[in-house]
Amino acid sequence: MTESTARDTPTSPPVMAVSAGARTEHAQGIFAALDLGTNNCRLLVAAPTATGFRVVDSFSRIVRLGEGLAQTGRLADSAMERAATALQACADKLMRRPVRRFEAVATEACRRAANGRAFLARIAAETGLHLRVISAREEAELAMESCAPLLEPGDRRALLFDIGGGSTEIAWIRVPCAPGAPPELIGYLSLPLGVVTLAERAGQDCFTERGFCEVVEEVAAHLAEFDRIHRIGQEIRAGGVRLMGTSGTVTTLAGVAMALPRYRRPLVDGKTLDCGAADLALGDLFALGREGLAQHPCVGPERVEFVLPGCAVYAAIRRVWPTPRITVADRGLREGMLTRMMRAERGPRRRAR
Template sequence: MPETTTRPAPDLPPLPAASVFARSDPASAAFAALDLGTNNCRLLIAAPTGSGFRVVDSFSRIVRLGEGLAQSGRLADGAMDRAATALRACADKLARRPVRRFEAVATEACRRATNGRSFLSRITAETGLHLRIISAREEAELAMESCAPLMEPKDRRALLFDIGGGSTEIAWIRVPEGAHYGASPELIGYLSLPLGVVTLAERAGQDCFTERGFCEVVAEVADHLAHFDRVHCIGQEIRRGGVRLMGTSGTVTTLAGVAMALPRYKRPLVDGKTLDCEAADTALGDLFALGREGLAQHPCVGPDRVEFVLPGCAVYAAIRRVWPTERITVADRGLREGMLTRMMRADRCASRRRAGR
């Protein structure tokens, strides 16, 4: 069942608090954030600037950690080995570039798997990396943190969705008056659906290439979203105006790349771009019409993501069905950027305290 603010998730047993890499160096100007998801392992190393941060190094690899999880309830040996290989590569990068602070998190696959914590203990033993399993709420909060700079003064609310590998997170956000001058947006509701591109691809991936199968997934997801909508009166707020729809995931960035007719995907052209929803909807139709072979050859998709694009598009289509808006803001950013923002802000606050200000 989906998780919402009206039914809190069960408490998870605490993990060790340490999440700092062994070669952390207080003298370094760089910070690092690692996100181990159901489908991807991603590392971002960045140095703070006056307006945010500058990326120094990065790593991203498809590991499919959640492969088979929905059926077995466990992380498979092959999936763990793939993730371990990627995490060793991340550890090697960090060993060559000590950072001021480092945070590493694991999400839905490790939350759900009965052997998720034992796998992370193995990773600590093999690499020295300590990964913390975060709740669905914290996942939504980190996505909100990373996307908050894309909001504008006219926004009263924001509806942010993140279509992940193992789950889809929906964040309903209040933008306080003056938020763009220092006050932080507030998460007033969230929904975590155990439906992501990997879980849907394994369960209904082949069907998503047919019109009937695609529409069945859209209807299933829309049913879950409709309950969340009723609880928070989101549709009513959208009709009042001042609500920004934002999407952060490979699905929505792919739709943006197709809508913009990019010859190949370029993050600087997509991140922060606001599209007419009709253009994004047309891009969805174009992707569906390509079929498996056409998707594999498309420069914004490629063979590694063929199985995941249409399941993600079905989730997007359900969001559009329940919450029709005129425009959507596309964010090529997520948990890592949210973690970096938090770490840098905490470091600045600590520096001011030490200086007696």
């Protein structure tokens, strides 16, 4: 469906039945999660397995919903049109594949924008997709949920970061001793500094050593305050703390550190890297400049503006919390939502038995 058609036909077949969770026999076990972020719109459709879930279908598109938001406080018309087109494509996919349960969330851009909820109301009317604006805390919890399977015996704590488009989320996590017990969120920090907001504010500056270091200093100052509250550096020195990163920035660093000829998720997701190798990859990316980044197979022209701002945030995290290794996660809110929905479905069945 084209943009004009979507606007002109608000009564087009809705996916309300999908949102409520179609209970048909052929849809048993199919779940879907949608995440509308500041930079990307992502959909994941999956079926549960004994050890997790199997991806049935997916969708990802850069929509730059937060473009200009830092200056105006509102979602721009062009940004809303791009997001609406992507969301209509998601709705079309869901119409072809009814699911048992579906959840859709919106994050920082819709949290901050004065017209964010009005935009989501329009999306609901046009597509039948009902997106819920989640808090920064829930965002951190969902990221923790998705990355929990990457924790290993011997981990006492985990420090998880997610460098998003409009914000950076930090989760400080207690890992339980009891096998099978879920991790606990001790504290979280949400900085209104993401790759889109920093790219718009810093512009060309992140491509210079001085501008890059200024962003590192700014982010590090915020992180140091969080460290003083939770004494994370002290825990790291005591041992048993796993540093985990989930974002395009850290997966790109992993792809470069591993010298991949093109990005491949199965090779990156769950990979534990020596932080020295990741730091060297950061230096390689910075040295490439704009043209080199656009041609790099792990970056490309669509992400060239956002890589170095994200690397500056990563460098600040490394400065405040130096660890020998980092676990890279190519997973996030959608995987966390799917895990929660599937666990909720299994619960009643166990109680019934």
